[in-house]
Amino acid sequence: VTSVCALADQYKTAQEAHAGQLEAAQRQLADLEARNRKQEEELQILRNLGKLLEERMADFKGTQTFMTTADSYSSAEIISMVDTLNAEIFQIAAFTVEMVKNGMLLASSEEQNKNIEQFWGPWNLQNIY
Incomplete structure (x- = not known):
């Protein structure tokens, strides 16, 4: 009976440890997903800025002709x-x-x-x- 109680205690302890590990892994996963979403938003902003920069450069090249000639x-x-x-x-x-x-x-x-x-x-x- 003592060995069964000891096994039950070990199982309960292992189960609590795994539950704690699972909870920590879930928190880490949620944190990583939030960071990933934020980085994707920042990447989209940078892509939009890149497109805007290309448009502005094209405009500048068009006006540069008029700026350099007298x-x-x-x-x-x-x-x-x-x-x-x-x-x-x-x-x-x-x-x-x-x-x-x-x-x-x-x-x-x-x-x-x-x-x-x-x-x-x-x-x-x-x-x-």
């Missing part, structure tokens, strides 16, 4: 050119109105050339054609 014209020169173009358009519009008012559109080509020379001068006549 402009052919300054902003002031462009504004001046646009102002000159607007003045020319205004003059053509005014000339067209005068032609319609004076019936110059009904004139022969020789008369039209004479009228154009009279309005624009000989230099601009060559630029029109």
